[in-house]
Amino acid sequence: MWESDALFELAAEPADTETFAALAQRPLGELVAPDWAGALAGVEDQLRSVLSFLAAEVAAGHPVLPPPSCVLRAFRQPMAAVKVLLVGQDPYPTPGHAVGLSFAVDVSTRPLPRSLINIYRELEADLGIPPRTHGDLSAWAGQGVLLLNRVMSVRAGAAGSHRGKGWEDITTAAITALADRRGPDGAGLPLVAVLWGKDAESVRPLLPGVPAVASAHPSPLSASRGFFGSRPFSRVNELLREQGSSGVTWELPPVP
Template identity: 50%
Template sequence: MGHMDNSQSTLFDLSDPAGTPVYKASDFPFYFGAQSMADQRFIAEDWVPVLEPLDQLLAGIAEELARRSAAGEHLLPAPEVMFRALQLPLAEVRVVAIGQDPYPTVGHAIGLAFAADAAVRPLPRSLANIYKELEADLGIAKAAHADLSSWHRQGVLLLNQALSVAAGNAGAHLKIGWTQVIEAVVAALNERPNPPVALLWGKHAQKMAGLMDRMPQLASAHPSPLSASRGFFGSKPFSKINRLLAEAGEQPIDWKIPQA
């Protein structure tokens, strides 16, 4: 992306050869509301009744992100993938795994919690620990890449508590309005006749447990290197989820990650 003229150059992070993109509010699909997002396939249609009451809030989040972008903040991930998790229809969610916010490294976040672009090396450390536990639990060899799209396709909703982040500043967007959006999503899942299994790794995720009182819940320490040895390793979440799904008459998740 070339610099258009000198007056704009202050908006670009010159340490990033591609430059920092500058977004307007209208660059965020959610600025135009839930029905518009579904019409353009940014979210599945059955999320519209859940998100439509929040259309005004969503427009406000888009305006806040545009303000931060104009001030030089590098927003991640790209606007069109911020809601990628909700391309999985509400009716098809079998497991909901709650993350905190997207990876704050340029090129990593793909709109699914814990997942990263298939080209990312080395793997994010939390995900490397998830793969380590998967191998210990089910004997599935560690995947070479970080793209968890195959889990998403099978009904695992990989949902962050904030759908955006500032590059290099984890947690920067946790208080800009996303909480209300994510709580609405979780409440809709909890109200389903057959609620999904909730996977709550770490204290941030476990704060949502009260909104998931009808869901079978699996809670443990977070897979981060800071906490994985305090109860994440050995927690066997993958086999436990498949056991809970079997008890509910559901097919198991195939946790093996296909080669990229």
């Protein structure tokens, strides 16, 4: 039986009537959790520039994913509570899929993305947890798993279309801030990085001294080349316990 083990609840989502243009004008402290606002203050101008770019995309008739209410969702999770950093590439480009958390989709999305199906397959092989029929990973986020895409938006139907538009500076600042919490002797707050694929591996230099679980990406094109059999979930929990932290309850609720 699944039991909730969340340390906190994610903040409520802003109204769906929000626009990227409006987001670009709001104070940073209204867009992200207070401690993230401090960590991202140095790239606030870049963030506003990216949000303005997204507004321009929409104005030009190019749908953007995820919607404004979700684009900064990962940063509404308090930074102080993060103990696992799971790095994704960019959001799913299929309309209705992207929800602002890497690899996750809305609870009603069917069929599930194939990468997520492969994640569930490995979760079952690793910990014996049966795959869920939904793709809502917010229960992981609620335990301090930061589901962070390296690039946090995409033009609908065009994977990778928002690379090089400024998100990399913002997520670099975020990842660096997480690593800095550990201090030079690694005795600070616990942190484990999960790096699936070459894009995720590229952030390793930003995480000096942070233990990492790395493998091939779970996409159908690469999962059989090192993702399957990598046992990431049990390895993350082992590394957390070595740092004096509790592990993550990876079992998701049958119906969120």
